[in-house]
Amino acid sequence: MERFSYPGIVALAPMAGVSDRSFRTVCRMWGAQFSFSEMISAESVLLDVDVVDKMLPFEEENTAVQLYGSEPKKLALAARKVQHRASWIDLNAACPVKKVIKKNAGAALLKDLERLKDIVLAMKDECEKPITVKIRIGFEKNELEKIMDVLVSAGADGVEVHGRTAVQMYSGKAQWDLNLEKWNVPTAISGDLYSVEDIRRALEVSKAQAAIVARGALRKPWIFYEFFHAKAPSIEQIRDMFLFHARLLKEDEGEKSFYKLRQFVAGYTHGFSGAREFRERFMKLEGFDAIESAILEFFNRFLISVGENAVRDTTNV
Ligand SMILES: Cc1cc2nc3c(=O)[nH]c(=O)nc-3n(C[C@H](O)[C@H](O)[C@H](O)COP(=O)(O)O)c2cc1C
Structure with a gap:
């Protein structure tokens, strides 16, 4: 070998x-x-x-x-x-x-x-x-x-x-x-x-x-x-990966997968303003559709307010 x-x-x-x-x-x-x-x-x-x-x-x-x-x-x-x-x-x-x-x-x-x-x-x-x-x-x-x-x-x-x-x-x-x-x-x-x-x-x-x-x-x-x-990913990349992660989990574990997804929310939203309120809300969401819309809404807020190419420096977060 x-x-x-x-x-x-x-x-x-x-x-x-x-x-x-x-x-x-x-x-x-x-x-x-x-x-x-x-x-x-x-x-x-x-x-x-x-x-x-x-x-x-x-x-x-x-x-x-x-x-x-x-x-x-x-x-x-x-x-x-x-x-x-x-x-x-x-x-x-x-x-x-x-x-x-x-x-x-x-x-x-x-x-x-x-x-x-x-x-x-x-x-x-x-x-x-x-x-x-x-x-x-x-x-x-x-x-x-x-x-x-x-x-x-x-x-x-x-x-x-x-x-x-x-x-x-x-x-x-x-x-x-x-x-x-x-x-x-x-x-x-x-x-x-x-x-x-x-x-x-x-x-x-x-x-x-x-x-x-x-x-x-x-x-x-x-x-x-x-x-x-040597740089942080864009907000779109983070949003899309969070959504992709949620979809994969749903594929493997069905509708109940959102319970497991909860342990990742803090990671995906760390350093974004309004993260704490979002996490609290996320913990109460049930069902994949509600989760998907909440993720889109949370991240899209930043894209509208700071522009398409907004990149957040997360290297020290
Ligand atoms: C939630 C959790 C589950 C873990 N499960 C395993 C495991 O199944 N097998 C293993 O070898 N180590 C496991 N570990 C240990 C990690 O692989 C790693 O060695 C340890 O967390 C130290 O790294 P860190 O300080 O960067 O977290 C686990 C750690 C955590 C936090």
Whole structure:
């Protein structure tokens, strides 16, 4: 197999409940170069033939399927079963949520490096696609050296590192100064990437090959556009992408999709005057038609008042 390398330098990180097909698609259109499915349990893959079809309904280039679990054999079989849908398979050894830790999965694997090693070896053995692993720098304290050594010796094809420990959950500042080029494996850095400057600094300081953006993309989905174009998109582009996102979600989840869309409203309207009132109104809207007209009305107000080519500087928003 040719040596794996992440297909780009800036991507959308996996986010359960957020990075579904619709959000992955809009982030890719804004410029994210690769993406991950939401995490999927290996057990559910083995029990349910449709679970991956639900999470990844269409073929997507450069998109990894992320699996979580604790049993080497089950993870290996699940990886084999879904590999035809995935550009590569990513193992979650980073999730700090209690429900996942209790099952010895996610970040719990960082406390049992023998098991982590066995899982990677089993997945590599069973699966023809590359196997990458998403980790934190440790469970309670920074043990990155030990973890990376184990992953490299087991033959992991790439490692995404969230620069926090599992007990930190999502608080505190993420660490970027990890000297990730030290290991002979492609790496990606994650944590606190909220602006183009953050992405640049994190890449430089961590010496990772790629940066994967999570909450920063939720806060500002066009962060990828800003990275590659060095300017904010136009109001029309933001409006049209919000509408497109809403349509994709409706396609996948039906009329009820507007509940899920609510988590993206703050991101799409951040920095626009009247955003707070709009968000409050949006939370009470029901039905796709009402949502579509509200989005059009909100953004068109700015086009009428400031002209067709109005571009809002969002780089510091
Ligand atoms: C809502 C949410 C869901 C997440 N789900 C996953 C997941 O399914 N798999 C995973 O590896 N990481 C998951 N993460 C972690 C992110 O991929 C990322 O590593 C973390 O949020 C740090 O980046 P940030 O500080 O830029 O948000 C999730 C994060 C958030 C906020």
